[in-house]
Amino acid sequence: MRASLHSAVAGLGLAIAIASGATAAEVAPADVKFTEDNTVEASLTGTPGDPAKGREVFADRRLGNCLACHANTDMKDQLFHGDVGPSLDGVASRWNEVQLRAILVDSKKVFTDATVMPGFYTLNVGINVREESVGKTIISAQDVEDVVAYLATLKE
Amino acid sequence: MNKYLKIAAAAVACATVLGVGGLMADPINETLTIDGQEMVSRTKAPEGHPFDEVYSGWLFRTEETRALQTDTFNNPAMLGVEVGEAIWNTVDGKEGKSCASCHGDAAESMKGIGASYPKWDKDANRPINIELQINKCRENNMGAEPYPFDKGGQKELTAYIKHQSLGTPVKIDLSQGELQSWWDKGKELYYTRNGQLNLACSNCHEDLMGKMIRADHLSQGQINGFPTYRLKSGGLVSVHNRFRGCIRDVRASFPKAFSDELMALEVYVTWRGTGLSVETPGVRQ
Numbered sequence: 113m114r115a116s117l118h119s120a121v122a123g124l125g126l127a128i129a130i131a132s133g134a135t136a137a138e139v140a141p142a143d144v145k146f147t148e149d150n151t152v153e154a155s156l157t158g159t160p161g162d163p164a165k166g167r168e169v170f171a172d173r174r175l176g177n178c179l180a181c182h183a184n185t186d187m188k189d190q191l192f193h194g195d196v197g198p199s200l201d202g203v204a205s206r207w208n209e210v211q212l213r214a215i216l217v218d219s220k221k222v223f224t225d226a227t228v229m230p231g232f233y234t235l236n237v238g239i240n241v242r243e244e245s246v247g248k249t250i251i252s253a254q255d256v257e258d259v260v261a262y263l264a265t266l267k268e
Numbered sequence: 269m270n271k272y273l274k275i276a277a278a279a280v281a282c283a284t285v286l287g288v289g290g291l292m293a294d295p296i297n298e299t300l301t302i303d304g305q306e307m308v309s310r311t312k313a314p315e316g317h318p319f320d321e322v323y324s325g326w327l328f329r330t331e332e333t334r335a336l337q338t339d340t341f342n343n344p345a346m347l348g349v350e351v352g353e354a355i356w357n358t359v360d361g362k363e364g365k366s367c368a369s370c371h372g373d374a375a376e377s378m379k380g381i382g383a384s385y386p387k388w389d390k391d392a393n394r395p396i397n398i399e400l401q402i403n404k405c406r407e408n409n410m411g412a413e414p415y416p417f418d419k420g421g422q423k424e425l426t427a428y429i430k431h432q433s434l435g436t437p438v439k440i441d442l443s444q445g446e447l448q449s450w451w452d453k454g455k456e457l458y459y460t461r462n463g464q465l466n467l468a469c470s471n472c473h474e475d476l477m478g479k480m481i482r483a484d485h486l487s488q489g490q491i492n493g494f495p496t497y498r499l500k501s502g503g504l505v506s507v508h509n510r511f512r513g514c515i516r517d518v519r520a521s522f523p524k525a526f527s528d529e530l531m532a533l534e535v536y537v538t539w540r541g542t543g544l545s546v547e548t549p550g551v552r553q
Contacts, residue, residue, distance in 0.1 A: 177482075179482060180481050180482040181481060191483070192480070192482050192483035193480075193482075194479070194480050194481045194482050195479055195480045196476055196479050196480070196481055228467060228471045228472075228475065228476065230464070230465045230466055230467075231466065237463070237464050237465075237466045238460075238461040238462040238463045238464070238465070238466040238467065238468075238518065238520060239460060239461070239462055239463075239520070240462055240463065240520045240521050241463055241464050241519065241520060241521070242463065242464070242516070242519050242520055242521045243521060245463075245464040245519050248464070250464060250465070
């Protein structure tokens with residue numbers, strides 16, 4: 113995918129909360145602000161997302177593993193796309209970046225509590241989380257920004 | 269039910285949105301016969317069940333995988349069952365006995381038995397599955413050590429005993445002892461979201477049944493074929509190992525085999541498959 117107008121403004125410097133041990137200016141999971149319209153306006157890191165990296169996170173089974181549930185024609189070289197969620201072809205024509213960021217951070221806030229899509233940057237998770245994942249999110253704040261930038265390239 | 273018809277994949281709706289996945293969505297409309305004996309692989313669900321019909325996991329596998337189960341001669345798991353038969357006849361422990369010393373020919377004494385487990389065990393005051401019953405006989409009747417989980421021949425002997433119920437519909441008696449309260453506990457666990465991925469058994473095996481999660485066609489998560497043979501690992505997989513695998517996959521810490529949690533789940537999940545034939549040993553991807 114070629115670069116696009118991803119997160120041009122990207123709320124530089126707006127992210128102030130500092131997670132312990134995390135990079136400065138990174139918003140901690142509990143501090144991500146959702147608007148009433150279920151958007152997350154500000155970048156989680158202040159660093160613009162990199163769509164090429166986001167594409168990798170999307171496909172990586174240990175990170176986004178998005179193909180487990182979503183088809184995506186841009187990745188048709190990869191075998192087996194799930195059909196649990198809708199195809200993400202043209203997703204950027206249905207949702208804008210601040211909405212996509214919200215979906216990624218905590219899909220339950222945007223859809224309903226009943227959704228099976230995991231929240232990728234939230235600590236609001238299931239019981240008995242395995243030891244090595246306690247207190248951790250599935251992907252990092254910068255991963256979220258990168259995936260948002262990648263999704264923004266998936267236009268109709 | 270239908271007569272032994274081999275309906276080719278025709279009836280299957282191809283619901284994948286893109287060409288990329290290209291796999292089926294619904295369970296196949298076919299009858300499983302094993303060595304000519306017809307299995308109940310789809311049947312009306314018992315009262316209070318979330319589904320109208322219960323489906324064997326066999327209906328969700330690919331044509332090649334399904335074919336391996338239709339003929340015991342081709343079924344790669346039968347080697348394990350034969351190992352189980354050898355153990356049945358082998359003397360072990362201080363008493364100098366084998367299983368056969370007391371139970372004779374398993375084809376007679378164990379016929380249909382595996383279809384009604386877990387049972388209530390008065391002595392232990394908790395449910396017991398075939399694996400635990402084997403250990404009980406080893407300890408109390410043979411003077412032998414109990415098998416550690418999945419070791420020593422536990423899977424093979426369990427498969428051998430369950431195989432003696434091939435075709436018998438699963439039916440557990442929840443009125444035994446306190447089995448009903450274990451069913452309740454199992455149900456609660458089944459619907460509880462676990463782990464970092466925040467998913468319950470019911471999300472995948474009830475809400476998403478029939479969907480593709482990556483390359484996997486989601487079944488109802490039935491256990492009537494256990495222990496099953498997994499082509500991926502090339503060996504028998506026990507029920508508790510499968511449960512633990514599914515729990516691990518949502519990035520949750522998983523309970524010990526035969527723990528109260530997994531026994532409660534086994535009671536409940538067995539009930540969810542009421543009426544399906546025991547298919548042990550099933551073959552899976």
